[in-house]
Amino acid sequence: MLEPGDERAGRWLRATGPVELVRRLTAGDGPAEQLPGMTAVRLGGYRLRAAAAEPERDLAAVAAAGGRFLCPGDREWPTQLDDLGDARPVGLWVRGRCDLRLWALRSVAVVGARACTPYGAHMAANLGSGLAERGWVVVSGAAYGVDGAAHRGALAAGGATTAVLACGVDVSYPRGHAELIGRMAEQGLVISELPPGSHPTRSRFILRNRVIAALTRGTVVVEAEYRSGSLVTARSAQRLGRFTMGVPGPATSGLSAGVHELLRGEGVLVTDAAEVVELVGDIGDLAPERRGPVLPRDLLDAVTARVLEALPYRGAVEGREVARTAGLTADEALGRLYELHSLGFVEREGDGWRLTRRPTCNEDARRGGT
Template sequence: MTAGEDPDGERLGRVFLARVLEPGDEIGGRWVREAGVAEVARRLREGREPLPGVSVTRWAGLVARAGHAQPARDLATAEAAGARFVCPGDAEWPGQLDDLADARPLGLWVRGRPSLRVWALRSVALVGARACTEYGTHMAATLASGLAEHGWVVVSGGAYGIDGAAHRGALAARGATVAVLACGVDRTYPRGHTALIGRIAEQGLVVGELPPGDHPTPSRFILRNRVIAALTRGTVVVEAACRSGSLATARAAQRLGRFTMGVPGPATSPLSTGVHELLRAEATLVTDAAEVVELVGDIGELAPPRQGPVLPRDLLAPAVRTVLAALPGDRAAPVEEIALGARTTRDEAIARLYELRALGYVERHGDGWKLTRQAMISVRGGRRPC
């Protein structure tokens, strides 16, 4: 919609309200649901009759903000920055955001060419501590690149630490990533991520609720997290202390019925205590991208089973392994002793011992049999018996 169109239209009305109401304002969301965008915008512009649910003081503050709102200018500023306004009813609107009910965004400002709705359908949130460890950075980047290689979109908050590592990991794998900001999408926060946010806008999407030029505040970061949780199929917390804001994303995901996952860290690390508490409650432990995809993906997208290396003795028949295990490790033993240890007959033990000799596991010593040096290493793991 251009600046010359109906100022009371749905889109301009939502842009106007986005300047007046704070993100996640459930009272304002109820007004919009019950009275409609145009009516709420009209009442705020006129400022005479307060809408229900707010005090006189708060109503006066909203009316004052309404007096400074210029939705046409916001749209023009966004367009100059390469951004668009996507709102409910648009083809690009992600329907899963409607799960937020009255806390649903009035609309989202989006920078980047891809469709937000299409990308959100197959997306996972990766969040965690800003002041993270090298382990956390490594895990976030590895998970993100793995998810990108599996065809999943990585969503995070563009912040320092885990967020930045997640975005970079996805970009390094030539994958898709979305940064959900707690400020206007024409601004860069944090400043140190100017180049990263610019690269995400070129290769992926930069998204935010706040109008152009708006600045972040602590409460806006927390409210932003509900959008990350609602957009995605599941949230992975990589590293977080007990009071980490990233846990708010996990809690929002749980309330919305999304998958909640956590990456375990060292038991002694303060930056993993929040994740561990999450795992003790309701989250699912994950350690790589395949495990994440198994949880959030379609039926049949299973992580490969984990198993140790296949040892040569694993390929032996059970009866042969039993005879092999009956040989002492420090001396040659007679056939009778070996048969007794293997709980089999003498003839059966001799037959299996000749098989083992052909494979290089045992050798004949007079009337007895003994493990070879190579068998000692492969069968006993290189450790001599006590």
Template structure:
């Protein structure tokens, strides 16, 4: 259930939610509890949002598991929570609040248990649940290399062309390249922000995030106007991992925050994938560590879809170039390989090297002569220039 214009109008008493109003109660709690707060999530699950809000509003006894210090901090936040005003601000910005267990709620987020978001602020017109059903996360380093940006762009464009939704965090580097790749191919993308969706962060991506909101979705857990902090970026990553069928890490150093998304995906039973980079690149070291564990190596969109898609979505087999000698009969290839590289040889010598009879060797040699691979010199046979090139190219391909 999403908040509409009627419910977004501010009221005179704007300090707290009313009893029994699930929307307002959860909006109130987004101002009080940090994203991913499992203790707070347990309170909501066991007592209900209404009871938790009343305890905070009435400044009653601490809830189970809350120390006196923490309870004082929660009460201080609760004193400044204004859910009606948040909803009015969201409405003016074209933002709706989607509640758990409603039509638009992506059910896969329930896998987060008590760390499940209290709700999601959503900017954009598409249905979040429907889009999330066929989505893949593409994440990686903010300070990515040109290679990382290229791989994120082409991989995301390929996913979008195949009808998949690309999900990322809206940050500089790989995130931005992933969003742009999806948009450039006319596809769809979702940006999951670590702050209020009405205030794009980073500011340098304000135009990109506005474009995503026009063509796709911008979502987040924090109420309007709230700002991201370092730990909120890490907590945001669990939403990216839970929302999607799998996570692809393009570039990541050993301490990259994008690895937290991969680890969350692994814990949730989602597919974890990595794009390899140069062994000497520190920005690929984290990805390579993932690949040494249980992540799957991918190099293009087809390989990602083979992993996360439906049965039968197989990536084409990657092969080297087909050489003319590959089309020869196996017996003829053995005879061709038996000829010395720089001199002629008699049929008996060739037959021994090819492990066949002299008569069979002679028959194959005449076939090869007709195809331009060998030529006769008296009683001997020698490779032609064409054959020499073919043999050389065959060794290069291997």
């Protein structure tokens, strides 16, 4: 009888408790008017929804779908949802055998554009599989595009994934993801604030996003325009003190414009699962150091490298000239030159020294090279 995210009703629920609130909303004249902010128009709306509510039917329907109903205070209730305050869900309908509270403790949301590019789908799938391989639960909204790619990536890696729906857990929406949602109900979790049989609306999609943000340790956005529900999730995560991350795209792509705006603010740029885990994980969960290939000359000590750099690109020079350019004595420069000679960097030419000549492609071919 209460719509998701109804903060006014959340305040009433906190003040009176669920049994008393239902009594006041369904009783005759009097009790409901005592609720702060109640008006005749609002009361009419609540009573209309209350008249259509059939809790026993809903509980039977979710049980038939292999699910259950959770409410605050239950052992399986994820207490981080309490951070939503009066906008906290009244309860959650859940399909799947796994423990929602335990899964939510180590979870990351991956959200983004429905009409994503192949790049966006590739990045979302890589993030999903990479997070799953590292023991993290991937949470998303089961929509087309980025959401579906993230879920599939996690499932392909044999990992854990949770879908937060804007409809009943027994309703496959979008219809094209009926098989995917069924797989998640078998291998992971499918959850919703709405009772079985409920269908999605635009406002329910927006309100669903606050649950995704609150349930997880952080939210990663992969491709989002300026006006995007994914950015609503990210902003909710920021307000709740969760980590907010974005995967950059081409500067010319409108589908990445919202992500780039997020990154100009408090969002953190990430490119793979290791960088996400470094941010949301425990101490010591560090991403590998990123650097280019190590070249043989990178292994030289600073003085020897300076001697090597003193040699011209073409032609030979005497040792004294090398010493002068490198700022060393003649004996020290000569010692370093012999060291470089033994390593194959330089060669003698008469009384001078020169860089080792590298064979051209034609010379390689004549020697049987490739």
